[in-house]
Amino acid sequence: MSGFFDIPSDLQHSWAGLIGLHMREALLPVAAGLLLALPLAQVCGRFRWLYPPVLGVTTVLYAIPSLAFFVVLIDYTGQTELTVMIPLALYSLVVLVPAIVDGVRSVPDETLAAATAMGFGPVRRYLQVQLPIAAPAIIAGLRVATASSISLVSVGALIGNQGALGNLLAAAQKYDRPELAVNSVLTMAALAVLCDALLVLLRVLLTPWMPRGGSRRKPAARREELTPEGAVR
Amino acid sequence: MIRIDSVTKRYPDGTVAVDRLSLEIPDRSITVLVGPSGCGKTTTLRMINRMVEPTEGTILLDGEDIQRQPVTTLRRSMGYVIQNAGLFQHRTIVDNIATVPRMLGWGKQRARERAAELMERVGLDTSLAKRYPYQLSGGQQQRVGVARALAADPPVLLMDEPFSAVDPVVRKGLQDELLRIQDELGKTIVFVTHDIDEAITLGTMVAVLREGGRLAQYAPPAELLSTPADGFVEDFLGADRGIRRLSFFPSAPLELTTDAVVPADAPAERIAAVRSPYLLVTDPDGRPLGWAERDRPTAGTIGTIEAIGTGRLLPYGRPFVPGADSLRVALDCAVLSPTGWAVAVDDEGRVTGVVSQQTIGEAIRAAHSAGRAEDEKAAG
Numbered sequence: 001m002s003g004f005f006d007i008p009s010d011l012q013h014s015w016a017g018l019i020g021l022h023m024r025e026a027l028l029p030v031a032a033g034l035l036l037a038l039p040l041a042q043v044c045g046r047f048r049w050l051y052p053p054v055l056g057v058t059t060v061l062y063a064i065p066s067l068a069f070f071v072v073l074i075d076y077t078g079q080t081e082l083t084v085m086i087p088l089a090l091y092s093l094v095v096l097v098p099a100i101v102d103g104v105r106s107v108p109d110e111t112l113a114a115a116t117a118m119g120f121g122p123v124r125r126y127l128q129v130q131l132p133i134a135a136p137a138i139i140a141g142l143r144v145a146t147a148s149s150i151s152l153v154s155v156g157a158l159i160g161n162q163g164a165l166g167n168l169l170a171a172a173q174k175y176d177r178p179e180l181a182v183n184s185v186l187t188m189a190a191l192a193v194l195c196d197a198l199l200v201l202l203r204v205l206l207t208p209w210m211p212r213g214g215s216r217r218k219p220a221a222r223r224e225e226l227t228p229e230g231a232v233r
Numbered sequence: 234m235i236r237i238d239s240v241t242k243r244y245p246d247g248t249v250a251v252d253r254l255s256l257e258i259p260d261r262s263i264t265v266l267v268g269p270s271g272c273g274k275t276t277t278l279r280m281i282n283r284m285v286e287p288t289e290g291t292i293l294l295d296g297e298d299i300q301r302q303p304v305t306t307l308r309r310s311m312g313y314v315i316q317n318a319g320l321f322q323h324r325t326i327v328d329n330i331a332t333v334p335r336m337l338g339w340g341k342q343r344a345r346e347r348a349a350e351l352m353e354r355v356g357l358d359t360s361l362a363k364r365y366p367y368q369l370s371g372g373q374q375q376r377v378g379v380a381r382a383l384a385a386d387p388p389v390l391l392m393d394e395p396f397s398a399v400d401p402v403v404r405k406g407l408q409d410e411l412l413r414i415q416d417e418l419g420k421t422i423v424f425v426t427h428d429i430d431e432a433i434t435l436g437t438m439v440a441v442l443r444e445g446g447r448l449a450q451y452a453p454p455a456e457l458l459s460t461p462a463d464g465f466v467e468d469f470l471g472a473d474r475g476i477r478r479l480s481f482f483p484s485a486p487l488e489l490t491t492d493a494v495v496p497a498d499a500p501a502e503r504i505a506a507v508r509s510p511y512l513l514v515t516d517p518d519g520r521p522l523g524w525a526e527r528d529r530p531t532a533g534t535i536g537t538i539e540a541i542g543t544g545r546l547l548p549y550g551r552p553f554v555p556g557a558d559s560l561r562v563a564l565d566c567a568v569l570s571p572t573g574w575a576v577a578v579d580d581e582g583r584v585t586g587v588v589s590q591q592t593i594g595e596a597i598r599a600a601h602s603a604g605r606a607e608d609e610k611a612a613g
């Protein structure tokens with residue numbers, strides 16, 4: 001008798017263990033992607049001509065199937081989590097770089113001029129003015145990157161059970177237990193929704209300064225509303 | 234004093250934004266840079282705090298080249314106010330205002346106290362302190378912008394079209410507030426606008442720039458209106474420059490007539506003695522009630538005006554205060570009056586006399602010729 005949460009022993013993890021593994025494999029790449037995207041976006045902001053080629057490269061990277069990445073990487077990193085996470089980190093760039101660039105660009109010129117005129121140096125201005133104002137756009141990008149990363153981890157199943165919850169899909173076939181596939185899909189969906197909710201909460205906490213629904217007052221300065229769609233195109 | 238010494242700014246694309254401009258900006262007064270769009274006002278202003286570096290020429294602050302000191306030190310000694318205020322949308326009002334003091338290393342408490350003090354100074358209720366910019370009206374945001382620029386008590390204030398994004402009523406309020414603050418604080422203010430009326434209202438000195446960043450005229454506003462240097466300045470001042478110039482002449486010398494002013498309960502003989510076709514009826518305290526027509530049977534025949542009721546009087550319009558208002562205001566009152574006579578009152582609103590359009594016209598001619606004589610004396 002095997003239940004919904006009984007995970008075949010060859011996966012070497014309990015259900016909770018798989019969740020932990022899945023989160024790590026999904027979120028670490030997004031974090032790494034963010035760390036990579038921040039300076040990249042900064043450079044693109046400064047040298048505007050660089051932005052289209054950088055965007056092109058991230059799109060091409062995104063278009064490479066993960067399997068192709070695995071084939072190349074496996075020689076270096078073996079059948080490990082790292083082999084799964086490197087492509088995921090690169091994929092996240094396709095949303096994060098434009099999200100940050102657009103977010104930083106959305107800072108009104110007057111605000112930047114005021115900061116400069118008050119004696120902000122470039123670093124202080126970036127950290128204390130541009131990044132905080134870009135935060136909603138960056139978080140919008142993170143929401144998309146996180147959701148897609150959570151679903152993409154499953155392909156790790158292809159390289160020796162590195163797909164965390166995705167491995168359940170293979171196991172469902174192997175042991176003819178369809179409930180494992182249902183478990184896999186539902187759990188991943190629940191994780192995606194949960195992470196998304198946490199990111200929304202983070203945005204709410206970080207941006208008490210944003211006009212919220214209801215009795216909204218139009219600020220005098222033009223200010224684009226930053227929706228996830230807007231930020232990610 | 235800020236001394237701009239034959240400064241030229243050529244942008245990398247070849248645009249000459251400012252062309253050999255020289256200006257001496259006096260301390261503790263408002264100097265306005267005015268001119269059509271693209272004539273280099275912003276560029277000039279930004280060269281003073283080195284947000285733009287001149288291609289040629291030098292700018293001296295109290296005799297020292299502004300290139301000599303570190304750029305951040307220079308900027309923190311100059312407040313900067315721009316259109317739409319440029320507030321930090323992610324910071325509360327109090328934190329916005331406290332920005333420069335905090336950068337200068339003030340303690341949090343002291344910076345906040347200073348911010349609260351400044352909110353009062355610019356006419357903002359301190360209950361707004363914890364709000365974010367989006368929760369303020371455009372006019373309030375602009376006041377925050379001014380408060381923020383004043384926060385570290387800089388001797389110099391640079392203002393780039395600070396009031397151009399708000400409606401005329403709010404703008405008038407902000408202008409009055411700026412003049413009041415200036416009276417109290419005596420900053421050296423360089424104010425950019427493309428609105429000649431604003432320039433004339435605010436400026437102690439006005440620099441008119443023309444396209445290509447060349448100086449067309451640098452003069453006090455009254456002189457600008459009386460003797461524009463050339464056709465460009467004249468056009469820029471607009472068709473009603475003569476009327477506007479009247480703002481600079483006091484209405485005090487106007488000769489007032491009291492003959493036509495009668496209290497509502499005056500006896501019939503008094504009313505009959507009035508020569509002018511209209512008489513201004515006042516209440517027992519001397520406050521104006523309205524105009525009566527002398528030749529209408531009412532006043533003369535029935536006896537007193539009180540007897541026929543004051544409800545039938547013509548409205549007396551807006552009165553002017555001879556000590557405080559200009560000739561322009563007096564003329565305006567006369568033009569708006571149904572009888573063509575302007576009503577003069579004292580500070581308490583009691584009638585001190587009336588004056589006809591004709592008398593005002595004579596006063597204007599006299600003032601103009603006196604002004605011309607003065608100009609000639611100054612020139613010769």
Ligand SMILES: Nc1ncnc2c1ncn2[C@@H]1O[C@H](COP(=O)(O)OP(=O)(O)OP(=O)(O)O)[C@@H](O)[C@H]1O
Pocket residue numbers: 244245246248249250269270271272273274275276277427
């Ligand atoms: N960074 C720049 N690069 C090239 N040209 C510039 C730059 N900034 C301004 N200019 C040009 O220099 C001229 C003067 O610009 P400036 O902004 O000083 O004008 P302004 O008098 O402030 O105009 P406005 O009233 O429209 O604000 C304009 O022709 C403008 O196009």
Ligand SMILES: [Mg+2]
Pocket residue numbers: 274275276393
């Ligand atoms: Mg300008």
